[in-house]
Amino acid sequence: MELFELMAGKQHEQLVLWTEPRFGYKGIISLHDTSLGPGLGGTRLWNYATEEEALVDALRLARGMTYKAAVTGLTLGGGKSVIWGDPKIRGVDREMLFRAHGRAVESLGGRYITAEDVGTSPADMAHIALETEHVVGLEGTSGDPSPVTAYGVYRGIKAAAMARYGDDSLDGLHVAVQGLGQVGYHLCENLRGEGARLSVTDIDSGRIERVVDEFDAEAVVPEDIFDVDADIFAPCALGAVLNDDTIPRLKVDIVAGAANNQLASTTKHGPALQEAGILYAPDYVINAGGLINVYGELQGWTREQSLQKAGEIYDTLLQVFQLAENERVSPEEAAARAAEERIQRARHLQRTYLT
Numbered sequence: 001m002e003l004f005e006l007m008a009g010k011q012h013e014q015l016v017l018w019t020e021p022r023f024g025y026k027g028i029i030s031l032h033d034t035s036l037g038p039g040l041g042g043t044r045l046w047n048y049a050t051e052e053e054a055l056v057d058a059l060r061l062a063r064g065m066t067y068k069a070a071v072t073g074l075t076l077g078g079g080k081s082v083i084w085g086d087p088k089i090r091g092v093d094r095e096m097l098f099r100a101h102g103r104a105v106e107s108l109g110g111r112y113i114t115a116e117d118v119g120t121s122p123a124d125m126a127h128i129a130l131e132t133e134h135v136v137g138l139e140g141t142s143g144d145p146s147p148v149t150a151y152g153v154y155r156g157i158k159a160a161a162m163a164r165y166g167d168d169s170l171d172g173l174h175v176a177v178q179g180l181g182q183v184g185y186h187l188c189e190n191l192r193g194e195g196a197r198l199s200v201t202d203i204d205s206g207r208i209e210r211v212v213d214e215f216d217a218e219a220v221v222p223e224d225i226f227d228v229d230a231d232i233f234a235p236c237a238l239g240a241v242l243n244d245d246t247i248p249r250l251k252v253d254i255v256a257g258a259a260n261n262q263l264a265s266t267t268k269h270g271p272a273l274q275e276a277g278i279l280y281a282p283d284y285v286i287n288a289g290g291l292i293n294v295y296g297e298l299q300g301w302t303r304e305q306s307l308q309k310a311g312e313i314y315d316t317l318l319q320v321f322q323l324a325e326n327e328r329v330s331p332e333e334a335a336a337r338a339a340e341e342r343i344q345r346a347r348h349l350q351r352t353y354l355t
């Protein structure tokens with residue numbers, strides 16, 4: 001593997017490899033870009049098949065954070081870390097693993113701030129916090145991000161309705177929601193509150209029953225959610241749900257939901273949605289509420305202030321849709337351009353300031 005080439009390809013700034021063999025710790029911290037501020041991104045604990053896989057994941061995820069923070073207008077850069085290990089590790093071994101990770105985070109002196117991610121919990125963050133202050137999402141701080149994420153997605157759906165129909169009211173619109181977990185449930189609550197009609201699915205029947213009962217939704221079996229004749233499809237479960245098989249089945253005007261990495265291929269399926277006449281709200285723009293929630297923690301915001309900032313996803317998305325129209329590109333491409341432009345402006349200011 002040509003490491004420097006790999007980093008230079010997507011303009012990664014820094015890669016930290018840290019090991020403490022006596023605790024079984026092998027960690028990677030990837031800082032993609034800190035032009036706008038310290039790189040903030042979660043710690044993933046995963047049993048990768050190979051070292052290369054872990055490294056590539058850390059690089060890819062850090063870059064994603066740069067774009068999410070930049071397009072959302074936060075003074076944050078992009079970073080992410082992975083611990084290569086068994087997510088099921090328990091007890092004192094787990095504590096030692098995360099304390100070792102805390103020391104690795106501390107070595108960057110604040111250039112990287114970590115948080116919870118796949119395979120990690122607030123309790124793990126508490127162990128990291130014993131070694132460094134550069135960690136957010138601890139118990140008793142900004143709390144569960146899901147209601148903020150859901151509110152941002154709801155506001156993003158309204159922006160998409162405005163762009164598509166010239167009216168942002170969701171009253172009477174039919175929304176198909178895939179995934180009724182932390183975010184999906186709260187999203188349904190917001191949508192129903194505005195009078196939207198809901199068709200919902202999950203692989204957990206208990207979650208479906210709850211939403212059917214509480215929000216008068218119609219239940220759909222998981223595989224059929226792509227065929228629902230609705231106005232809007234909101235993926236709130238897995239990644240890669242927009243692909244060669246599902247896009248031709250969609251009978252909606254808008255795809256806008258919380259799930260990460262919805263497009264199986266950004267270069268192929270972003271344009272495919274556009275060709276199908278479907279307006280797509282780029283996932284990392286519409287689901288930025290989780291990042292806003294921990295950013296609020298750094299800023300000392302109240303939950304109301306974080307919700308207000310998440311509400312601004314409405315304006316961000318309208319700008320992205322406008323840029324896409326002006327430049328005749330997909331919204332995914334437009335969002336990336338908006339993020340890159342903001343980073344370039346910051347770099348230019350830094351250069352001007354330094355010379």
Ligand code: NAD
Binds near residue numbers: 180201207236239
């Ligand atoms: P969650 O695990 O609480 O909920 C996911 C739900 O999807 C579960 O109820 C699960 O049973 C269901 N599901 C899984 N496979 C399914 C399938 N094939 N069909 C239908 N349902 C299926 O997760 P969450 O926190 O609600 O997050 C949802 C998505 O949003 C994830 O992709 C996550 O990465 C993304 N996201 C979440 C946040 C946040 O604040 N929680 C922030 C940004 C992005």
